[in-house]
Amino acid sequence: MSDNNQTGCLTVGEGVILQGTFVVPDSASISGNIEGEITARELILTSTAVIRGKVTADVIDLRGEIYDTLVARKSLFIRSTGKVVGTVQYAEIEIEKGGELQGTMQKIDPPAAPATYVVSNKPDTSDDSGV
Amino acid sequence: MFNKWRDKEEGDQSEESEAPASVPVKANGPTAGVLGVKSTPNGGLKPSVISEGFEFIGEIRSTGHLTIDGTVQGKLSLHSVQIGSTGSLDGDLTCETVNVKGSFSGSLDCSDLTVGSRAVLDGQLSYQTITIQRGGVVKGEMKKKG
Numbered sequence: 001m002s003d004n005n006q007t008g009c010l011t012v013g014e015g016v017i018l019q020g021t022f023v024v025p026d027s028a029s030i031s032g033n034i035e036g037e038i039t040a041r042e043l044i045l046t047s048t049a050v051i052r053g054k055v056t057a058d059v060i061d062l063r064g065e066i067y068d069t070l071v072a073r074k075s076l077f078i079r080s081t082g083k084v085v086g087t088v089q090y091a092e093i094e095i096e097k098g099g100e101l102q103g104t105m106q107k108i109d110p111p112a113a114p115a116t117y118v119v120s121n122k123p124d125t126s127d128d129s130g131v
Numbered sequence: 132m133f134n135k136w137r138d139k140e141e142g143d144q145s146e147e148s149e150a151p152a153s154v155p156v157k158a159n160g161p162t163a164g165v166l167g168v169k170s171t172p173n174g175g176l177k178p179s180v181i182s183e184g185f186e187f188i189g190e191i192r193s194t195g196h197l198t199i200d201g202t203v204q205g206k207l208s209l210h211s212v213q214i215g216s217t218g219s220l221d222g223d224l225t226c227e228t229v230n231v232k233g234s235f236s237g238s239l240d241c242s243d244l245t246v247g248s249r250a251v252l253d254g255q256l257s258y259q260t261i262t263i264q265r266g267g268v269v270k271g272e273m274k275k276k277g
Contacts, residue, residue, distance in 0.1 A: 093263055
């Protein structure tokens with residue numbers, strides 16, 4: 001999806017090891033290992049991806065593993081190979097059978113407007129799930 | 132009159148391919164054979180139902196299935212439990228298979244946990260496999276067994 005316009009995108013290939021703090025304005029596609037902190041609008045982890053540290057994104061699509069802290073400001077989708085161990089904050093969550101979730105779960109309210117970028121002024125009305 | 136809420140409930144759940152509360156929950160689930168009456172897994176137990184508007188406080192032990200559409204507080208040990216969209220359970224639940232569409236709070240120990248899109252779970256949840264449908268809410272401590 002980031003093939004056409006890679007502005008603000010990060011791609012980490014399988015076998016690549018990164019350490020540090022990463023701020024990705026748009027989409028991050030991770031197949032390698034990251035140690036540290038990563039913030040993105042959209043975070044896609046393939047089945048070979050492992051992140052240890054703090055992960056913050058609006059949308060997270062997880063086939064790999066995240067250890068420590070995960071904040072999904074809008075939605076978190078854990079696929080069957082996905083695994084999260086640690087503290088998880090999410091506005092909306094979905095887990096496929098086989099997905100793994102261990103630790104402290106906390107539901108947060110989705111942002112009324114995007115926090116790190118401005119695309120739309122429309123408030124997020126997708127929160128019909130809180131009841 | 133009595134059927135009214137049930138009709139309504141079926142309407143509410145029409146998007147999900149589940150049977151009404153009075154019959155076994157999953158066609159391929161552990162209690163599926165009970166539907167045939169002749170075959171008797173789980174010691175031949177028929178599924179039990181705590182209906183909407185029914186409140187139960189206490190301890191339940193069974194190797195069969197329980198559907199909770201009402202309110203239950205206490206300690207439960209069963210083979211399989213479904214908490215319907217109108218149901219709520221507050222307490223300790225030990226179970227093989229749990230399907231939650233309503234609300235649960237307390238301590239849950241199970242093998243197979245399914246969280247429906249309008250379900251709310253809060254507490255200590257221990258499972259082997261978990262499925263959460265979009266919109267389901269899970270709060271508290273999660274632990275994967277084995």
